[in-house]
Amino acid sequence: MTPILSPDALLERRILPCTFHPSEDELLSSWLVRLAQAHRVKVQLFSHYLWPQIVVWKRDIDKLAPPHMLNTLVVRTLTDPHRIAQTMLAPAVERLTGTQLLHVKRGPTSWLMPVGIVHRTRQGNGLVYCPGCLQRDGANPYYRTSWRLAFYVVCPTCGVYLREECPACGAPVNFFRLDMGHQNAAEQLLSTCYKCAFDLSQAPMQPVPAQELSRYYTLYRVSREGWKEAVPYPHQYFRVLRQIVRVLSCPFGEALRLQVDVRLRMGQPVTWPSGGGAFEQLPIARRIYLLEQAMWLLEDWPARFIRVMHDNQIKSYTIRRDMAEEMPFWFSSVLVEHFFSARNRSWSQFEH
Amino acid sequence: MKHLIEALHPVALSDTPTRIQFIQSNRWIKYPAAERILERLEELLAHPKIARMPNLLLVGETNNGKTLLLKKFCQLHKPYATLGDEKLVRPVVTVEAPPKPDEKQFYRKLLDQLNAPYRQADRLDRMERQVFHVLQHLDTRMLIIDEIQNLLAGSSTSQRVFLNVLKGMANELQIVIVAAGTMEARNAMSADPQMANRFVQKFLPRWHYTEEYLRLLASFERLLPLREASRLTEPALAERIYAMSEGTIGEISAVITTAAVTAIRAGKERIDLKLLDQIDYVLPSERRRFQGVSA
Ligand SMILES: [Zn+2]
């Protein structure tokens, strides 16, 4: 619902002169940078003008911005509060994890790729992009909320793999640093590499094979509306997906055996890169590698999963090890029925 | 209460604070000279964009209703949002000239007025470009600069600088510039034949004791929420008010307003000669003389 904007209210609210709505699925930070450009000022000045009391770029405003920051935008732009709320990732992450995201909570968030602090060099690439989408945006390229989510590794619209770096210089995406040292910041499209000025919309596009693409379609559908009737909430699927990915990313022992076997069964080459870490912090190539195996394992549920686990003699302990969140019933019931041995004492763990 | 317009009957019957607040709220009073200028401003606002836009210089003495007239015009052309709230449009933008002829100060005031963020220490040319950009973005068709004599004060060099600023804005943006100011502004502008050519001058003359003046008093009376008729147009009262105000509408309004408030506070319901004697009112010319001495 759009509130009725009376002329007096427009004056009283001191509406910014060059305001516009965020684009479809646009990230808050991307919208802010474009608003600053529209007013012909640098991002830092623009945010200082609107929020003199906070250092906007030191926090992950795309995850969840403080309420008074959002209030200012509600008052000083023409965009309604509901639409502004959609520029943040909190609702999406809450759907995927089934837990409420509190702003005070710092540190890692499941499925959300972390971004570094502005003045630090970013090693981790917390934001990816689709050259095709940036190209289609024409004169106003912008960044999508889904490009911060760790399982968004392909673009469902363009059918290509997303990219995490500038193909020319290897720098990560840092569109809010574009105006540093530039006088005419307003003329820099958001698709410009902040380091070498390469136009990221011209980056090479690598098509996703049809079979993989349909897996991603399914995954993205699940992320919005749940898996199936018996598993109606996205988090009931995504908790398990994250656990399988964690098991597979362990580079030794049973897990290593498992992931080599899965790759062979999928008919794909085994190229296990060294090292590990949280899924959200892995380079995109490794996330693709792991996601595709995990999605494959959860197909034909539970027959394929049971067969592969049994063939590789994977113990139930390995499968549920370090699982931080509560195990959904559709998963725990299969574990109990097919993998639980009488000697295992932690039976109660599977119960709800 | 036949002396009042009907809409004001409830106000006249309300409590003291409500009535006083109503009286002091600067209501617009129609009079022919102002109506003619408002019509001219309407025509200018509707003028299609051409290379050499017509401009207007509104000249009048201090306190002779320029600012109120311009405010009235702005109220008729408030900002609005385009369909879908996508974009803000401000057809008319008003700015008061800074006290000194300082270009940067002028642009800053304008950007403040436009609610635009800007860099205090920005270079002049960048500031100018930002102003142009924002005005274009807002689809502004008329820029009103009040107290223009402030910008045209000082040396002939600084005068020329400002006349060029105005010329640049009118040319680049193809907007109508309405400058309002005192006789000094008129003299400064006349010094540049090219500017004098492009700024058509309109005057808000001082009031004389004529039929028109009496009609103005009658209009005032119909809008004062007093419960009894004062008959301001009676010669004795009309002459006294004229003498006290020295013929500017701002002062006429001030005398009547002060008298009405005093009446209400004293529990009287009309303005009469005795009341006008009671109010603490210094003649405008006296006031100026005092200011001159103290300055
Ligand atoms: Zn795309």
Ligand SMILES: [Zn+2]
């Ligand atoms: Zn680059």
